[in-house]
Amino acid sequence: LAVSWGGSQYAWDSVTIIAMFAGAFVALLLFVWFESRAVDPILPLRLFxxxxxxxxxxxxxxxxxxxxxxxxxxxxxxxxxxxxxxxxxxxxxxxxxxxxxxxxxxxxxxxxxxxxxxxxxxxxxxxxxxxxxxxxxxxxxxxxxxxxxxxxxxxxxxxxxxxxxxxxxxxxxxxxxxxxxxxxxxxxxxxxxxxxxxxxxxxxxxxxxxxxxxxxxxxxxxxxxxxxxxxxxxxxxxxxxxxxxxxxxxxxxxxxxxxxxxxxxxxxxxxxxxxxxLRGTARAAASDVGEGFAIPENADNVLALQRAIVRVVRGAPPEQLRQISERSGTSLDTATAWCVGQVALRQRIDGDTALAPIARRYRVPAPVLAPAFSATVAAGYLGGDETSYAITESGRGEMGKLTDEFHSWLADQLSDWGGDHDTEFRTALQALARRLIDDDPALPEVGTA
Incomplete structure (x- = not known):
């Protein structure tokens, strides 16, 4: 108000303008005082x-x-x-x-x-x-x-x-x-x-x-x-x-x-x-102009980490994912790994492991996916049928190899965020898994990966 009214509605040396500047200065000092003592400050002064x-x-x-x-x-x-x-x-x-x-x-x-x-x-x-x-x-x-x-x-x-x-x-x-x-x-x-x-x-x-x-x-x-x-x-x-x-x-x-x-x-x-x-995550987000020109969608750190994970996985070339599979030593091929991964993911968050919701999530007719799941069951990595699949001990062991290698690679890519042992890292991965199962179309590439 002081800079809006000063020189137009009131003279710069008027009592009104001087009082407004003085009030703003006192308010700023109070803000700094409270922020320096707050347990969870709105704007942490340590940033400065x-x-x-x-x-x-x-x-x-x-x-x-x-x-x-x-x-x-x-x-x-x-x-x-x-x-x-x-x-x-x-x-x-x-x-x-x-x-x-x-x-x-x-x-x-x-x-x-x-x-x-x-x-x-x-x-x-x-x-x-x-x-x-x-x-x-x-x-x-x-x-x-x-x-x-x-x-x-x-x-x-x-x-x-x-x-x-x-x-x-x-x-x-x-x-x-x-x-x-x-x-x-x-x-x-x-x-x-x-x-x-x-x-x-x-x-x-x-x-x-x-x-x-x-x-x-x-x-x-x-x-x-x-x-x-x-x-x-x-x-x-x-x-x-x-x-x-x-x-x-x-x-x-x-x-x-x-x-x-x-x-x-x-x-x-x-x-x-x-x-x-530059961090790897920052370089991956460099060409995204969204938050440069608008109010950030959310100031939540875990959600920001989820976005970083998505950018890293989305930006990984196909050969990188193949290398992860090879380094893991798993006997799963691409199709069986995908089928076992879908069931393991859903079991982890108590989701529906039937073929129909999996097909619906990726907008693919169930009969198209049925042969891959049947082959995975025949190989002993999954049990059950189209109404409800369950991962077997063999499938859990092979998926564990693949998951450990993938998490190791992802933690390395996100080393500046705290790595795989960081609580927020695990929380972000869990939240992403639930979003994938809840038929959220925003992250199809991650689900496919």
Whole structure:
């Protein structure tokens, strides 16, 4: 409220604004005091002892500050200066979205292959500053293609920063803090966006007031209500419309220009960001832009570990799974191993071991799977029939070999999470097993693997 009302509804040195800043400062101190003593804090202060997390959240704050603070005024420019409709102004910002998503995916792919990420926040901050500077030159004569190019450049800069910052934090946070660290980056970006929109809004109001007053005199318009909407402005004769449009254009130019130093500050901070080797799970998730641009789906650490397991298994090449089978020394072939695995999995969580629910889970007609299960029964690895299968001692022994080798491989891939002896690791595997049995279509690849 202080940064929203300061300089517009109240003077910066008014009692109201000073009291709001003082109240915010006291509230921040109270928050730190309580968080430092809480058994399970919302935002553990130990996170800020890590240089990588601290730098990343500052960068995330600045990116949000510059991005939304500047983007808020793109529709204003398009509607008041260019005379574009509200719907059209949304469509005209698509080049920025294209640049943002395209570079995020490309940067994630490169990071997943190389494990190097520091260059992206540096380049992103520099390009973002360039895009904001280009936008500070737009006026009523700026063409559609030129404006689209400037937006595309800004989108590239933002895209190189946002996803990578989330990845960096996920790569360095301890398992117990993974969920809250990821959410923390998003929180600080949102907080920066709030401050950016408020502060740039104040700049916009202060800059526009004087310019618009002079423009009204120049246009010989005595009733400000005559320019109360974009449609009303662009319905005026050219001689009267021009000074009004120029007032809006010059004001928005100043807003974008003031955003340039903020982006350059992000560049300076990016230079001190420490690069550490990427975890295997972080590299597997590098090209996933989901949590880089939205509120994280869940801050639960076990659920985050489940996602990491899924990414590792999903990203494993077929030859890797064959090598696991060979190293285990099992006598099970692919078909019998799959059949025994399905029954063992269901028995472990007291699921239905009949053929029909297994076939339904994978959307395969039961008669298609029946021969494989019959062969597995004949080999002595399973007992029972299509109404209810049960794993035999022989099948349990062979599946044990395969499971032990698979868990060993998975624990090695997830060594940074605590390994197979970690309680959360076992909990995550158990939860995944139940999701597979409960006909959850979200993880078909893991079930097949």
């Amino acid at each position: 002892r890590g240089q990588v997390f601290s730098v990343s959240v500052v960068l995330s704050f600045i990116v949000g500050f510059a991005m939304l603070g500047a983007m808020t005024f793109l529709p204003t420019y398009l509607q008041y200066v260019q005379g574009v409709s509200a719907t059209g102004s949304g469509v005209r910002t698509l080049p920025m979205v294209v640049g943002l998503l395209g570079t995020s995916i490309a940067a994630g792919t490169i990071v997943s292959r190389t494990g190097r990420y520091k260059i992206f926040p540096i380049l992103g901050s520099l390009i973002m500053a360039g895009g904001l500077f280009l936008l500070s030159t737009i006026d009523a004569q700026t063409g559609t293609w030129t404006f689209s190019l400037y937006l595309f450049v800004l989108g590239i800069g933002i895209g190189l920063c946002m996803q990578i910052l989330t990845l960096i934090v996920q790569n360095t946070a301890e398992f117990r803090d993974l969920g809250v660290a990821t959410s923390g980056v998003t929180f600080f970006r949102t907080l920066g966006s709030s401050f950016g929109a408020s502060i740039f809004g104040t700049i916009y109001v202060n800059e526009l007031g004087g310019r618009l007053a002079r423009a009204l005199v120049q246009a010989q318009i005595h009733d400000p209500a005559a320019i109360g909407s974009p449609a009303a402005i662009h319905a005026l004769p050219l001689a009267q419309r021009t000074p009004i449009v120029n007032a809006y254009a010059e004001t928005i130019q100043r807003v974008f220009l003031y955003a340039v130093p903020v982006a350059l500050l992000a560049l300076v901070i990016s230079l001190i960001l420490r690069e550490v080797p």
